């Protein structure tokens with residue numbers, strides 16, 4: 001039984017975060033994609049031999065009731081997915097690294113961009129998900145067009161004018 | 177003997193602060209290492225915490241320093257000992273710290289800036305780009321070569337006889353295209369039928385590639401790279417899959433990735449160079465500021481510690497100057513200051529004994545003086561007594577009847593002189609043998625007014641002002657002796673005013689409570705507007721029998737001094753010729769009535 005419970009579409013400035021979740025058995029399946037108004041700069045950066053990064057951050061909360069709710073809702077789980085995308089000039093293909101381990105190679109730039117800016121079918125496993133409780137998921141995406149090498153990365157401490165961090169988007173997860 | 181405690185250096189405080197500075201420096205080093213290596217992994221909340229720490233920590237330090245500065249200013253207005261030296265030292269320390277860190281920061285940042293600019297301008301970018309394009313061309317030529325090879329129409333002809341004479345086939349391939357490192361051929365069924373060349377190129381899993389053609393993605397194996405191209409060809413009527421490959425040299429892979437990495441770094445440096453220097457400056461500032469502030473704080477503590485023995489010394493010197501020779505400074509430290517302090521103590525000891533000797537000698541001299549004067553004073557009436565007695569005797573011998581005529585005169589003269597002698601001796605006894613005081617609580621104002629009334633009833637036309645005495649001030653003293661003090665001092669004051677001017681004479685008495693080294697004193701001031709005391713007499717007026725008056729005995733002030741001393745008090749005076757004299761008396765304060 002797969003029920004699509006929520007399809008959120010949140011307008012940001014020039015970029016848009018699309019999230020959909022579904023609950024199947026004892027897991028939450030998340031699809032996230034970041035739509036940019038213009039991908040040409042993103043591509044140009046990668047083609048010039050620089051590396052780009054994309055962080056997907058997830059936080060699953062359990063709603064609290066009564067007096068403890070004053071302390072805020074309980075953070076059940078926090079997960080992060082890191083994409084690193086770069087271009088191989090010799091063999092002329094794009095590489096998408098996930099969490100610094102698995103690698104996928106793309107010949108076509110459109111394929112690469114579509115895959116780089118979206119996370120499909122991400123599995124948050126929660127065997128303890130109980131129908132009695134209410135859960136919600138917070139998600140945000142951080143896009144870093146240029147992954148700076150050390151020590152240049154101290155620049156990140158003071159400016160992220162090029163980096164894009166979306167707001168936390170809240171998705172109610174219904175377990176019924 | 178009182179001991180002035182000279183606190184030893186409070187090492188613990190300084191050590192704690194020094195440890196703090198060292199920890200901070202280590203933290204700075206570790207932290208910078210950490211963030212430089214993986215800044216991207218830091219979450220934004222960690223960023224925030226770091227920034228908060230970078231702001232809050234110096235802020236706390238700043239507040240502590242400000243508190244110290246305010247303290248210092250307060251001490252300055254209170255004129256605490258050593259405060260000027262302290263201000264100077266703190267300023268000096270701060271200046272040194274600033275001079276040490278300021279130019280260094282500028283220099284470091286400038287150095288980073290100019291070295292970055294140097295690398296950016298030195299044509300390294302062009303060299304890297306050139307190198308990259310050469311290596312790309314090189315690589316592309318290999319790829320093109322492989323492509324061409326597999327598309328070549330000559331292949332079926334070239335591979336004729338791969339089963340019968342594989343070695344000559346390989347030789348022919350090598351002759352035509354020496355760049356080819358290996359060739360591998362599979363038949364329809366997926367079985368390998370031919371392999372010649374570099375064994376590293378041998379493909380083990382045919383199934384994975386069996387329906388692909390063209391160039392395969394480059395394979396990296398240990399430190400070599402393998403380029404393969406796949407083509408389907410009909411040879412002798414059968415279809416074969418031909419895999420031709422080139423093995424790139426061992427260093428190619430490594431160099432290529434070095435080159436792309438360097439170019440990546442270079443491009444980033446080029447793009448973010450200004451921002452980077454800006455960030456470095458801010459980092460530098462954020463890390464140096466707390467250290468600088470800590471150094472300033474340290475300077476406050478250090479200055480305190482350094483000045484403590486000096487302040488003690490100053491204190492002690494002041495007390496000695498006030499005549500208290502019983503002080504010794506305790507010092508636990510073992511530095512030059514300790515030597516200074518011990519020689520100070522020794523000096524005070526010697527000064528004290530020599531002063532005692534001097535006082536003793538002065539006393540003896542004074543008593544000799546007294547004895548001489550007393551002898552003189554006694555001798556003066558003795559001559560007329562002797563003369564009168566001799567006259568009576570002479571008359572009695574020569575003309576006893578005539579005795580009657582002179583007897584009365586002579587005996588009267590003798591009696592007068594003996595009376596004089598008696599008076600002299602009485603006053604001397606008063607001075608030499610004052611009875612021990614029997615102290616009770618005495619109200620100062622009452623006593624002063626009683627004595628003033630006595631002088632008024634004797635017809636003195638002088639004004640005695642007593643408004644400066646609080647009704648409640650008391651001293652613990654012998655009432656008769658305290659009256660004697662005022663009576664003697666008032667008499668001197670009156671006598672110091674020329675008789676024709678007496679009506680303008682004013683004696684004012686003031687009494688208040690002062691605190692000296694935790695002991696409360698009642699300070700009484702007796703001020704007159706008389707002639708004042710000559711400079712040359714100032715250190716003699718308390719000596720017994722010192723007088724500048726025709727009828728003076730010179731014992732008045734001696735008696736006053738004795739009484740004050742007997743009451744554990746202190747007496748001194750200030751005087752200006754032609755303006756007046758003020759006598760100050762400190763007597764231990766009893767308690768405030770009411």
Ligand SMILES: Nc1ncnc2c1ncn2[C@@H]1O[C@H](COP(=O)(O)OP(=O)(O)O)[C@@H](O)[C@H]1O
Pocket residue numbers: 668669670672704706707708709713717718722723724725727728729730731732733734757
């Ligand atoms: N209030 C005063 N004003 C000026 N001179 C004073 C005063 N009190 C004391 N003297 C000086 O001190 C000397 C010693 O005083 P004192 O011991 O009382 O002896 P005497 O009054 O018998 O001279 C006086 O002769 C006088 O020169």
Ligand SMILES: [Mg+2]
Pocket residue numbers: 664667668730731732733
């Ligand atoms: Mg006198």
